[in-house]
Structures are given as C-alpha cells and as structure tokens.
Amino acid sequence: MLDANLKTQLKAYLEKVTQPFEIVASLDDGAKSQEMLGLLQDIAGLSDKISLRTDGNDARKPSFSLNRINGNISLTFAGLPMGHEFTSLVLALLQVGGHPSKESQDVIEQIKGLQGEFNFETYFSLSCQNCPDVVQALNLMAVLNPNIRHVAIDGALFQDEVEARQVMSVPSIYLNGEVFGQGRMDVAQILAKLDTGAASRAADQMNAKDAFDVLVVGGGPAGASAAVYAARKGIRTGVAAERFGGQVLDTMSIENFISVKETEGPKLARALEEHVKQYDVDIMNLQRASKLIPAGADGLHTVEFENGGRLQAKTVILSTGARWREMNVPGEAEYKAKGVCFCPHCDGPLFKGKRVAVIGGGNSGVEAAIDLAGIVSHVTLLEFGESMRADAVLQAKVRSLPNVTIHTLAQTTEVLGDGQKVTGLVYKDRTTEQLHTVELEGIFVQIGLLPNSDWLKGTVELNRFGEIVVDAKGQTNIPGVFAAGDVTTVPYKQIVIAVGEGAKASLSAFDHLIRQG
CATH class of the missing domain: 3.40.30.80 (Glutaredoxin)
Known part of the structure; x- marks a missing residue:
C-alpha cells in the first residue's frame, strides 16, 4: 500500500x-x-x-x-x-x-x-x-x-x-x-x-492586560507580518484574531508566494503563526472585534470584543481581511451547507454523480467548474456579465468539457429546496428578463470577497465597497490607526501583497510612536 x-x-x-x-x-x-x-x-x-x-x-x-x-x-x-x-x-x-x-x-x-x-x-x-x-x-x-x-x-x-x-x-x-x-x-x-465559561474567562484576561504599543486586529498574512515587524522593534505587541491564518486557511493551492514554489493554505497559516510565536507577541485567538474607540485624552485607542473584553493600545493596525461574498438571494442562507457551498475542493466529492451549479465566471468560478466536472454528472456555470472574466486558458478548458453548460448575462434570483436540501435554482436571463429554473443538488458560490469592516462603520473612513481607506503608509483617517491587507483599498488582493502591506503598516505605526515621544 x-x-x-x-x-x-x-x-x-x-x-x-x-x-x-x-x-x-x-x-x-x-x-x-x-x-x-x-x-x-x-x-x-x-x-x-x-x-x-x-x-x-x-x-x-x-x-x-x-x-x-x-x-x-x-x-x-x-x-x-x-x-x-x-x-x-x-x-x-x-x-x-x-x-x-x-x-x-x-x-x-x-x-x-x-x-x-x-x-x-x-x-x-x-x-x-x-x-x-x-x-x-x-x-x-x-x-x-x-x-x-x-x-x-x-x-x-x-x-x-x-x-x-x-x-x-x-x-x-x-x-x-x-x-x-x-x-x-x-x-x-x-x-x-x-x-461555556471560556469566553468570559478570556474577556477577564483581556481586560486585565496593560496597554500595548501596537495592537494588531486580525491574524492573516497582513496581521502576522505586522506583528513580526512590530515585535522586532522591541515594543509591546499584541494580536487579537478571530482565527489566526484568516482566509488563507480556506485556500487550497498557493503557487505564487515568492520563494515558496507550492504550498497549501493551512500549511502556510501554521507557518505564519509559528513565525509570530518566535517573538514576544501576545496572541489572543478566537476574538472577534466589535468596536473601535479612537484615542481620547489618555492617548490610548480601545478595541472592544464580542466576548465583552477590551484592549487598549497606543497604535492599532486593522487587518481583519475579507470573507466570501454571498449572493444574498432567497433560499441561500436557509440552504447553506445543505447544498449551497463555497469550497469546491472540500465539498465536491459529496456531489459525485449529481448536478451542480457554479456561480461566477472569474478564475475561481471557472477553476471550480473544471474541478467539479470530473466528479459530478453536470455543471451549470452562471456568469452575471456578458462574458467570463477568467484567464483565456481556463475558459478554453471549461468550454471543452462536455458536461459543462455556460450561461452568461445570467443573474441568480433564488435557491430552491425541499426544506432539507437544495433542489434547484432560478436565474434571470438579463437580455430577455425571462426566468429559468435549473434542477440540481448543489450550488458553489464563487463571486469574490467582502471586506470584514462592518464593525468599523461610522468610525474609520470606508469606501463604497466597505474597504478601509488608507494612504501610502497604511494610515487611516484616525491618527495612530493603520490598516493593511484585503480589508483596505489597496488593489490586488494577494497574499504576498498583504504581507508587504502588513510590514508597511507596522513600520508606520512605529514611526508614529517615536514621533509622538
């Protein structure tokens, strides 16, 4: 064997x-x-x-x-x-x-x-x-x-x-x-x-901590990089993350992280965490931020968390990343994990021999359709725009597959089910306005990302997409509050870019500290 x-x-x-x-x-x-x-x-x-x-x-x-x-x-x-x-x-x-x-x-x-x-x-x-x-x-x-x-x-x-x-x-x-x-x-x-008592104990521990020089909120590539750069300056550094590793944990194959020819997301996430732990960094995992209170007369910013804990810091680096964008149509929430999926690599084998749809014609959507075509009986790919946005080589591959049907100018309007599982979907032909029903057992949503910034509305300046607006140094509109990674306006949401932006934000935070005395 x-x-x-x-x-x-x-x-x-x-x-x-x-x-x-x-x-x-x-x-x-x-x-x-x-x-x-x-x-x-x-x-x-x-x-x-x-x-x-x-x-x-x-x-x-x-x-x-x-x-x-x-x-x-x-x-x-x-x-x-x-x-x-x-x-x-x-x-x-x-x-x-x-x-x-x-x-x-x-x-x-x-x-x-x-x-x-x-x-x-x-x-x-x-x-x-x-x-x-x-x-x-x-x-x-x-x-x-x-x-x-x-x-x-x-x-x-x-x-x-x-x-x-x-x-x-x-x-x-x-x-x-x-x-x-x-x-x-x-x-x-x-x-x-x-x-059940773990959350309250964690909150008590957080409330008892002294103020940090730099508090990083988020533990993805940007947050890990920011923490390493801050700790290397010898200043008091903390990281509070909803889950250390962030969305990298959900990534199957990584082949464009320079100097690492090929790896997998969970493996890279573990490496990031191990690197941070080499330094004197206070890591607080499984902590979801709920509110940012800008510094007052004491010069300390406050971050509140859903468990009731509070942390204070002279500077804050926001690196809360992004999450999968949902369709926001009737039936999607009801049938999530009951046929509505977001990871074709994970869940694809469960639909062996069945009919599925992929929503989205970008690289992720087309790659998903190609992968699933080798497992399921049929794939229906729905693209909202006039044409797929995936790389030409991927488009050529998916069009060559006999069990893939592609519909462009197609807007998903409803997920159908029997109360227990998905049974189909409804989409609108954006040219004719006609509604079509597709009978199937699984739907894989691949339509991009949303920044995790809802908790910052009304505090930090956000653009119309919900991204944190930053300048060339990663500074937000609040002095002493910086941001990095996929949650910001920096274009091209890539791991290697997030790592660089995290380092930049950390160096900017250190510069802010020494200029403030």
Whole structure:
C-alpha cells in the first residue's frame, strides 16, 4: 500500500512511539477493505509496539480503531485516511503511542477537565484541506480524555450515511448524534463551544492586560507580518484574531508566494503563526472585534470584543481581511451547507454523480467548474456579465468539457429546496428578463470577497465597497490607526501583497510612536 519512500519516513516517525497499542480493523470482502488491510499491515510492520487485529465488529466497514493496551481511548477511522488525512493518521498513531502533543499545557488541562459524555463523528473528504484540522483536534481530545470518543468518516465511502444525514458540506461534525459544527475548527474553537465559561474567562484576561504599543486586529498574512515587524522593534505587541491564518486557511493551492514554489493554505497559516510565536507577541485567538474607540485624552485607542473584553493600545493596525461574498438571494442562507457551498475542493466529492451549479465566471468560478466536472454528472456555470472574466486558458478548458453548460448575462434570483436540501435554482436571463429554473443538488458560490469592516462603520473612513481607506503608509483617517491587507483599498488582493502591506503598516505605526515621544 505504501511505497518504499513513505515507509521509510513513517518508520522514522514511529520510532517516537513509547507505549504499545493495537490497531483493530473491521473489514469486509470489498476492495477498500483490502486496501485498508494492506495499509494497516504496512504500519504494523514498521514498529514492534504496534499490533494488528482484524476481528473488529464495527458496523462501518472498512474501519479501524487505535486502542492503547490497557488504556481507555476511543479513536476510529471509517475509511482510508489518505490524501490530506494521512497526516491525521500519522499524528493519531504517535499520540496514541504516547508521543506528546504540541498544544499548550493550559489547553491540555482544559481538555482533560471536560466532564460528560462526548461522542463525536466527523465527515470528511480526502480532497478537503480544512478537514484535517477538525479530525486532528478531535483525535487529540479523544486521546487525552476518556469521556471523548471520535470517529472520522470518509463521506465519499459511506454515501448512504451521508444521504441519510443530509451531509452536504465537509467537515461536518456531529456530537451525540446532533449537528455540532460545520467547516474548519481547531482545538480552541471546539473547546470554546464545549466549555461555556471560556469566553468570559478570556474577556477577564483581556481586560486585565496593560496597554500595548501596537495592537494588531486580525491574524492573516497582513496581521502576522505586522506583528513580526512590530515585535522586532522591541515594543509591546499584541494580536487579537478571530482565527489566526484568516482566509488563507480556506485556500487550497498557493503557487505564487515568492520563494515558496507550492504550498497549501493551512500549511502556510501554521507557518505564519509559528513565525509570530518566535517573538514576544501576545496572541489572543478566537476574538472577534466589535468596536473601535479612537484615542481620547489618555492617548490610548480601545478595541472592544464580542466576548465583552477590551484592549487598549497606543497604535492599532486593522487587518481583519475579507470573507466570501454571498449572493444574498432567497433560499441561500436557509440552504447553506445543505447544498449551497463555497469550497469546491472540500465539498465536491459529496456531489459525485449529481448536478451542480457554479456561480461566477472569474478564475475561481471557472477553476471550480473544471474541478467539479470530473466528479459530478453536470455543471451549470452562471456568469452575471456578458462574458467570463477568467484567464483565456481556463475558459478554453471549461468550454471543452462536455458536461459543462455556460450561461452568461445570467443573474441568480433564488435557491430552491425541499426544506432539507437544495433542489434547484432560478436565474434571470438579463437580455430577455425571462426566468429559468435549473434542477440540481448543489450550488458553489464563487463571486469574490467582502471586506470584514462592518464593525468599523461610522468610525474609520470606508469606501463604497466597505474597504478601509488608507494612504501610502497604511494610515487611516484616525491618527495612530493603520490598516493593511484585503480589508483596505489597496488593489490586488494577494497574499504576498498583504504581507508587504502588513510590514508597511507596522513600520508606520512605529514611526508614529517615536514621533509622538
């Protein structure tokens, strides 16, 4: 199952295993079971501390559990954890085998302290770049706390189960049989939902902090760059982010970040965070800003957060980024994650053999249509303008595909559904004003970005698109308040540009501080 090179790498990792454990497989006569058996035999053959049993009786076949000898761990993979999930498998093997987690001791103790029974199930797809974060977080929690059980399920392999539960977006997380969450979540986010007192404790901690010299609001590429440049000046620096990494976490492939030939969004986001942590920076994750109060007589700006916390700083750098633009038509909100999706890489496999639509004819939309055409039965691409805006090579490719239909001058007016899932959409021909109904099971929205600046309305100057207006130094209309990245008027929303703008804003903030004495 594993090639020689991968076996060599995995054997080196498994040398870190200190506690013996067994793999218990539940198999049938199918081809996937034979693949799983080959994989598990390869793994067991690489370490004398790992044994393999094939007498499992799990109802999901193929599946396997990792059980510590004389231990109490419930961690199961239903399906083959390859692709993006192979890292999840390796980490699970190490952690069940006694290798310590890199999570902070505070987080580990918080996990161990959870009371109650938590039976988690996560549906993933092998092409989903956000799924491993959820799988790895819940696997770790299952290793640390015997009250927590986790099953990671390949939705493409267990289609009947996916259909029965109406799973149309991954990762989809169930807790004790009920929907717990959808989309990327890390350990801290999961704990925040389980530990109801965490938000108030975080607010108390924020309120007790001394004022920062520079407070960065946002943890994407711009925010990370700003934090590094500020910390290197030796000044008191803080970062408060709704989720560290920002929208980079939702990006599949990155091939234009100079000096890095190719990477994936979550990998780059982890690298950004690790770089920031090399410096004396106070990182406050999972904190959503709600209000900016410009400096008064004390010279300190105040940022308020939704959890009730407040932070003060001599200068502030706003780098809250952007989010996916929605269609804002009837039915869209109702059927989000029930057929209305925003990540073709993540959710595409769930629509295998079905009919879908892609909204948007830019690069993202056309790339989505091309990717989906190899999975689904038919793709309908709807472009609002007279022609698609994607690169010529992409347009040529999508037009060559026999199962893609393209409609230009098409305005989506409604998402249709049966109360449980999407059943179609309605679009208007902008030339004839005639309405058309398309029967389908999935809709992938790819129509650009909206800046995360709603909380700044009435305080910082915004343009008609909601972007923060900045000058050449990243200065806003409020002295001492700077901005960088996709939330600003700076054109071309690119990671490499955001990094540069974050550095510029940080240097400008430092210049402001020294000129203010």
